[in-house]
Structure formats: C-alpha cells, structure tokens
Amino acid sequence: MSNLLYISGGPTKPEVISVSLSKLDLHDGDTFVDLGCGTGAVSIEASKMRQGLKIYAIDSRSEAIDTAAQNFETYQLQDVNLIHGESSKVLTENADIDSIDCAFIGGTKNINQVLEILVDKGVNNLVINAVRMETVVKAMQKMRNMDIFDEVLHLSVSHGTPIAGETMFKPDNPVYIIVGKSQSRLNQ
Numbered sequence: 762m763s764n765l766l767y768i769s770g771g772p773t774k775p776e777v778i779s780v781s782l783s784k785l786d787l788h789d790g791d792t793f794v795d796l797g798c799g800t801g802a803v804s805i806e807a808s809k810m811r812q813g814l815k816i817y818a819i820d821s822r823s824e825a826i827d828t829a830a831q832n833f834e835t836y837q838l839q840d841v842n843l844i845h846g847e848s849s850k851v852l853t854e855n856a857d858i859d860s861i862d863c864a865f866i867g868g869t870k871n872i873n874q875v876l877e878i879l880v881d882k883g884v885n886n887l888v889i890n891a892v893r894m895e896t897v898v899k900a901m902q903k904m905r906n907m908d909i910f911d912e913v914l915h916l917s918v919s920h921g922t923p924i925a926g927e928t929m930f931k932p933d934n935p936v937y938i939i940v941g942k943s944q945s946r947l948n949q
C-alpha cells in the first residue's frame with residue numbers, strides 16, 4: 762500500500778493487518794466495523810479479501826477521518842461508511858449499525874463499553890490491536906468476564922535490511938493481538 766497517506770499511529774503494519782484479519786474470519790457480505798480506523802488501512806485490506814462487505818470505519822480524530830477519506834479515494838473504496846466520533850457513541854447512536862459480524866479495534870479508548878456494545882449487536886469475531894500491556898490486561902479481563910475471550914498473541918516482526926553488503930534484521934515495535942469470539946463461535 763505504497764500510496765497510503767500516513768498519520769501518527771498509523772497505518773497498522775501490513776504483517777499485523779494480515780494476522781489480525783486472518784483471525785477475524787470475514788465472509789462475503791459481512792458487516793465489518795473498523796474502530797479507530799486511523800488511515801483506513803485495515804478497511805482497505807479487508808475490502809480486498811471479501812466481496813460486498815458493509816464497512817463502517819470510525820475514528821474520533823478529525824485528522825484520521827481526513828486521511829482515511831483520501832486513502833479510501835485513492836484505493837477506490839466506495840461502499841465504506843466513514844464516521845467521525847468516539848466508537849461507543851457512534852455504535853450506540855447510529856441506527857444503521859444494528860448488527861455487526863466482525864470488528865477490528867485499533868483504538869482502545871473506552872474498550873470495556875465498546876466490547877459490551879459489540880456483543881449486544883451480535884458480533885461473531887473481534888480482534889483488538891494494542892501496544893500497552895495495561896490495555897491487554899484490561900481487555901482480556903473484560904473479555905473473560907463476558908465469556909468471549911479466545912486467544913492473545915504477541916507479534917514481533919523484523920525486516921531484513923542491508924548492512925555492509927550483507928543483511929541484518931530490524932524489528933518493528935511488537936503488537937499484542939487479542940481475539941474474541943461469540944459463544945457460538947467459541948463452541949464450534
């Protein structure tokens with residue numbers, strides 16, 4: 762995604778997006794919410810994986826919304842609903858978002874309320890990206906209490922880079938990926 766416009770905190774690295782989306786188990790026509798969408802990189806990759814996704818990309822930062830809008834235009838994402846606002850508010854107040862299949866949570870402010878709303882709206886699979894241990898612990902505790910916790914990963918990627926005609930590896934910052942599933946999916 763070399764034409765993507767960047768902002769602070771985004772885009773999520775391609776390898777992290779790949780693992781995160783593989784855990785979401787998206788299907789054609791699913792309703793997918795990208796919460797804390799930042800640059801929109803996750804929505805763009807999700808739209809390439811499945812046909813006819815109904816995507817809601819939400820961010821509380823106006824800079825993120827402006828950047829995602831430009832990136833969606835560049836990558837010709839026409840069916841995405843880009844919404845400026847805090848996730849728990851938008852999900853509660855937007856009557857169009859009445860049920861949700863899959864959720865990617867890249868912005869974890871108000872994570873407990875967001876998780877409750879997602880479950881109320883029937884979410885099947887959700888993935889959280891976090892860089893802070895405290896966020897991981899908080900989200901895992903809440904997900905365990907709600908019986909939707911599936912697994913947590915610590916993803917660390919290094920890229921080969923030239924040095925004196927040979928190759929060394931430079932690490933990206935590690936990311937925690939927390940996966941949740943509805944009761945029916947956990948029992949499958």
Ligand SMILES: C[S@@+](CC[C@H](N)C(=O)[O-])C[C@H]1O[C@@H](n2cnc3c(N)ncnc32)[C@H](O)[C@@H]1O
Nearest residue numbers: 770771772773797799800802821848867868870
């Ligand atoms: C790490 S960045 C997300 C990066 C994004 N996945 C990308 O590829 O560009 C986190 C974003 O989440 C947003 N955010 C955090 N908590 C939020 C919330 N509760 N509601 C809406 N946006 C939120 C921040 O404004 C920020 O843009």
